[in-house]
Amino acid sequence: MCMALLGSAESRLFIDGTLSAGHAGTFPTVNPATEEVLGVAADADAADMDAAIGAARRAFDDTDWSTDVELRVRCIRQLQQAMRDHVEELRALTIAEVGAPRMLTSAAQLEGPVADLSFCADTAENYQWTTDLGIASPMGMKTHRTVAREAIGVVGAITPWNFPHQINLAKIGPALAAGNTLVLKPAPDTPWAAAVLGELIAEHTEFPAGVVNVVTSSDHGVGALLSTDPRVDMVSFTGSTSTGRAVMSDGAATLKKVFLELGGKSAFLVLDDADLAGACAMSAFTAAMHAGQGCAITTRLVVPRARYDEAVEAAAATMGGLKPGDPNDSGTICGPVISARQRDRIQGYLDSAIVDGGRFACGGGRPADRDRGFFIEPTVIAGLDNDAKVAQEEIFGPVLTVIAHDGDDDAVRIANDSPYGLSGTVFSGDDERAARIAARLRVGTVNVNGGVWYSADMPFGGYKQSGIGREMGLAGFEEYLETKAIATLAN
Incomplete structure (x- = not known):
């Protein structure tokens, strides 16, 4: 062959x-x-x-x-x-x-x-x-x-x-x-x-x-x-x-x-009774996997406003530890993006986040220790609302934008405030509460408290665009x- x-x-x-x-x-x-x-x-x-x-x-x-x-x-x-x-x-x-x-x-x-x-x-x-x-x-x-x-x-x-x-x-x-x-x-x-x-x-x-x-x-x-x-x-x-x-x-x-x-711009909703640190760590891990090159990856982390700084810190602690690495290594989570063109496109979105008034809790560009390969650091963006460019457009890179919500209704509003409707995640300490929120999301797949929807016998697709x-x-x-x-x- x-x-x-x-x-x-x-x-x-x-x-x-x-x-x-x-x-x-x-x-x-x-x-x-x-x-x-x-x-x-x-x-x-x-x-x-x-x-x-x-x-x-x-x-x-x-x-x-x-x-x-x-x-x-x-x-x-x-x-x-x-x-x-x-x-x-x-x-x-x-x-x-x-x-x-x-x-x-x-x-x-x-x-x-x-x-x-x-x-x-x-x-x-x-x-x-x-x-x-x-x-x-x-x-x-x-x-x-x-x-x-x-x-x-x-x-x-x-x-x-x-x-x-x-x-x-x-x-x-x-x-x-x-x-x-x-x-x-x-x-x-x-x-x-x-x-x-x-x-x-x-x-x-x-x-x-x-x-x-x-x-x-x-x-x-x-x-x-x-x-x-x-x-x-x-x-x-x-x-x-x-x-x-x-x-x-x-x-x-x-x-x-x-x-x-x-495309997708899926939201990871963390309700106020959830294990915040655990949910944010999972969100960050997911967003960095395969350098974020997945249409259904949840790239908006929507968290209670009262615990926003704590959520940003938790997400950055996980994402900052997932250093871009050789995809041949068994422990690598975040490899390269596919091309120089795609890497430059992602960098353009990162630059726009700063212009819009955001900040990087970790990452923000090419890793300093890699002069070859199309790598981008796993990045957590904080300080922006859902109307920012990085919250509305599909980036297709290891980039997670953290957005504050003011309760369940607001979290659902933010999740659905997108031209896309491919996927979503809900985390809550109450399965029934999480299920009620999941039912309100205008998306084709929903992960509730860590459930996995990917399977040969499960339909996959999206709403809206x-x-x-x-x-x-x-x-x-x-x-x-x-x-x-x-x-x-x-x-």
């Missing part, structure tokens, strides 16, 4: 069952912890994407993939087993290319999403594809009614760089299990994490040619073709809200279905299905 990260490693496109070079040549993939070039990825152009879409269209229209549940289940399990067999190579790839801390590769960065493929296969195997509604007499006509669930068709999957295995597989798994064919366009920052799927499918599975296509490209415009091409029936996109708007707009021309999992639809769980599987009503005249 070229993914062994040896020397001049080079990945290829996977189109119509064949591994091939890109018409635009190659582009580099970089280790964000060291700034070293790991190797190159095939660089696709519009012609390559056209070929991939054509292959997926033919595989859906001209083969029995969409109706052969047994084959689909077997192929998904073969891919899962191939990833398990090569898990250490994949772990090395993920740490090097994504900058993911080693500890996270045992969870959501690798092993977790590989295990989640079982849910996709099991769901397809046991799903009720048709429902018999029995006989009725609408308009006086005795009729036998059936509802069938069928694959949508060709799915274009566009994915980001922060948790590439999790997001790639959360789209590929249910889309294929539901009977669709697929073109995957990953982010240019992490092409190998996607390209390796093409290699594993080619070498270790029975997927028919054209069912899965992987198109890596340095050009975001190549991925945008999935939204405009009439041969694509659905686009499943995870990324920024601004790009999500463009995907939705482009898809409108052909009225294709669009799934969007977008955090997206449309749900990924994972039965709801995520059914995103990739059409509903057909069949009425047969009964004797």
